[in-house]
Amino acid sequence: MFGLALVAAFIFAYALVSRRLAKTWVTGPLLFMVFGYLVGPRALDVLNLGLDSALIQIFLEGTLVIVLFTDAAVIDYRAVRREAFLPGRLLGIGLPLTIITGILAALVFFDHLGFWQAFIIAVILAPTDAALGQAVVTNVSVPAMVRQGLSVESGLNDGIVVPFLAIAIAGAAREMQTPAEIANVFIAEIGWAIAAGVLVGWVGARLLKLAGENGWMTRDWRLIAAPILALLAFALADPLGGSGFIAAFVAGLVFGNQVRSTYPDICEFSEGVSHLLTVVAFLVFGALILGPSVPSMTWSMVAFAAASLTIVRMVPVAISLIGTGLKPPTVLYIGWFGPRGLASLVFAGTVVVESDASDAPFVIAVVSVTVAMSVVAHGISAVPLSRIYARWFRRMDSEDPLMPEAGEVDHMPSRKRLNPEIDHQ
Numbered sequence: 157m158f159g160l161a162l163v164a165a166f167i168f169a170y171a172l173v174s175r176r177l178a179k180t181w182v183t184g185p186l187l188f189m190v191f192g193y194l195v196g197p198r199a200l201d202v203l204n205l206g207l208d209s210a211l212i213q214i215f216l217e218g219t220l221v222i223v224l225f226t227d228a229a230v231i232d233y234r235a236v237r238r239e240a241f242l243p244g245r246l247l248g249i250g251l252p253l254t255i256i257t258g259i260l261a262a263l264v265f266f267d268h269l270g271f272w273q274a275f276i277i278a279v280i281l282a283p284t285d286a287a288l289g290q291a292v293v294t295n296v297s298v299p300a301m302v303r304q305g306l307s308v309e310s311g312l313n314d315g316i317v318v319p320f321l322a323i324a325i326a327g328a329a330r331e332m333q334t335p336a337e338i339a340n341v342f343i344a345e346i347g348w349a350i351a352a353g354v355l356v357g358w359v360g361a362r363l364l365k366l367a368g369e370n371g372w373m374t375r376d377w378r379l380i381a382a383p384i385l386a387l388l389a390f391a392l393a394d395p396l397g398g399s400g401f402i403a404a405f406v407a408g409l410v411f412g413n414q415v416r417s418t419y420p421d422i423c424e425f426s427e428g429v430s431h432l433l434t435v436v437a438f439l440v441f442g443a444l445i446l447g448p449s450v451p452s453m454t455w456s457m458v459a460f461a462a463a464s465l466t467i468v469r470m471v472p473v474a475i476s477l478i479g480t481g482l483k484p485p486t487v488l489y490i491g492w493f494g495p496r497g498l499a500s501l502v503f504a505g506t507v508v509v510e511s512d513a514s515d516a517p518f519v520i521a522v523v524s525v526t527v528a529m530s531v532v533a534h535g536i537s538a539v540p541l542s543r544i545y546a547r548w549f550r551r552m553d554s555e556d557p558l559m560p561e562a563g564e565v566d567h568m569p570s571r572k573r574l575n576p577e578i579d580h581q
Contacts, residue, residue, distance in 0.1 A: 159195070163439065166191055170435070178290065183535035184431075185288050185438040185497065189528065192442025212444060213505040217400075218387065219433040220314065220502045224405040225386030226426045227311040229412030241563075242305030243312070245476045246490070251313055253472030254282050254494075255320065261468050265460040266522075272328035273515060279321045280504055280519070281464050281526055285497025286310035287434055288531055289538035292493045297546035299561045302486060306493060311405075314499040318399040319345040321503055328515070348398025353406025356389040360407070361414030368419070379425035385411060386426070434498060441501055441527065449524040452517060461526035465533060469494040481560045483552065489545045495534035496527050 170177075170187060177184070258278025262269055269277075286293050286307055293307045319342045326341055364381060367373035373381075386404045393403035415422050470491030477487050504523040507516065553562050 162195060163436075166439075167432075167436070178294075179539070181536045181539045183288065183290065183531075183538070184435040185531050186535040188435045188439040189442040189446065189531050192439040192444075193447050194442075196443055196447050212440060213502075215433075215440065216437055216498070216502045216505055217390075219430075219437045220401060220498055221390045221404040222383045222386050222426060222433060223430045223498065224311075224314055224401055225383065225389070225408035225411075226423050226430045228405045228408030229382065229416070229423050229426070231308065231311060231409060232413065232416075234413075241480070242301055242490075243308040245480070246305060246309045246473065247312055247316065249476035250309075250472045251282060251316060253475060254469060255279055255317070257468045257472055258282060258464065261460060261463050265456050265463070270328075272324055273519075275324040276321070276328060276507055276515075277519060277522055278468075279317050279324050280500050280507065280523055281468075281496055282317050283313045283496070283499040283503075284310045284494040285499060286495075288495035288497045289493050289534040291538040291542045295542045295546060297550070298542055299486075299549055299563075301561060301563045302490060306490065315349075315399070315402040315405040317499075317503075318349075318401050321506065322399070325507065344397045345399045346402060348396040349393045349400070349402035350398075350406050352393035352396060352398055353389050353403040354410055356385055356392060356403070357407035357410030358414065360385040360388070361411045364415060365418060378419065379422065382411070382422055383426040383429055437498055437501065438531070441524075445501065445504075445520060446524045446528055449517075449521045452521045453525050457522050457525045458529075460522065461529045464526050465494075465496070465530055466492075483559065483561065485545060485548055486561050489541070492541070493534060493538070496530040500527055 166188075170184065174184070177187075255275075255278045258281055259271070259274045262274035262277045263271070266274070284306075292298065293303045295303075322345050323338055323341055327338075360381070364373070364378060368378065385407055389403040389407035390400035394400040412423070470488070473491035473494070474487050477490070482490075500523055504520055507519050549561060552559060556562075
């Protein structure tokens with residue numbers, strides 16, 4: 157029980173100073189990753205867990221499901237569709253190019269890999285995680301358009317890459333040989349996921365509003381219902397052959413846009429749960445994934461990780477923003493802040509479960525070093541670089557108020573998971 161007491165004490169200590177730390181370079185994911193790495197598996201000795209435990213994957217998947225649902229529920233998709241200038245380019249052009257560039261980088265740095273294995277690694281490391289650099293999307297001095305674009309990108313790209321991961325895993329296992337088979341997997345993953353997500357989100361919203369109108373439901377249980385719907389969407393889509401992650405995101409999108417005007421606080425509980433689960437996930441990462449992977453890490457993995465966080469991300473972003481008129485500092489800022497986090501950990505676990513076990517240690521090691529470097533580099537740089545960029549923007553805005561960066565947006569997703577220092581005072 158000592159490990160449980162140690163973890164609980166650390167979480168409580170972090171909670172006491174969370175608001176102060178939120179304004180520094182010391183991020184929650186960084187602290188919890190380092191803590192988990194230092195204490196090792198002993199931190200979870202009460203459950204006798206190891207890297208090969210199914211409970212670890214269940215925990216990580218459940219965390220991502222709730223995070224995706226909550227992130228989607230606070231997005232006004234009608235407003236985002238009207239303001240799709242930046243996130244549309246990052247997701248429609250930047251994300252596919254990032255996967256392609258990631259494949260090429262993996263083939264260059266790891267000459268023993270085949271195409272499908274390189275594809276798997278590239279897809280796992282393509283999604284971004286705004287929680288790792290929360291100052292980037294919560295610093296109001298940073299242009300609203302940039303903050304919205306990065307926030308929406310991080311909320312959507314997790315689900316978008318899931319069908320590509322399924323194709324890559326099936327290809328590595330030689331389960332797909334023709335374009336038609338690839339198309340069938342892609343369509344099934346997306347189709348069943350959307351169907352399950354819309355069903356759960358719409359029916360859940362209607363029932364919740366009906367219960368509220370008739371006084372059947374307490375506020376506490378109304379707030380608890382949101383993350384339960386996330387798990388329901390995942391559980392419904394998965395056995396049908398659809399992506400449970402996409403289903404959770406779609407359910408959150410439909411649910412949030414149905415009930416948010418009636419119950420503005422509907423995500424209050426799930427946002428708190430998401431924040432807690434996210435930092436604990438990084439503790440698990442440090443203790444049970446990063447620590448055991450360190451002995452198998454090589455310099456080629458470190459070099460690949462450095463390339464993944466720079467060239468593999470920044471070049472596709474720069475290409476996707478050609479013709480937008482955005483200044484080079486803005487392009488560099490957006491390109492740099494593409495941290496890798498929770499989704500990459502979950503997808504790596506999916507590979508361990510569903511693909512050739514002989515590839516698992518290598519994939520885990522590559523993902524571990526990349527995520528660890530991202531947690532440190534993006535966490536430390538988020539506050540100072542955001543301040544530097546904000547100062548540059550204020551100076552340029554005074555000289556050219558019509559610059560694209562100065563464009564206003566009507567909708568800014570509000571996520572307490574990314575901004576824990578904001579409270580109801």
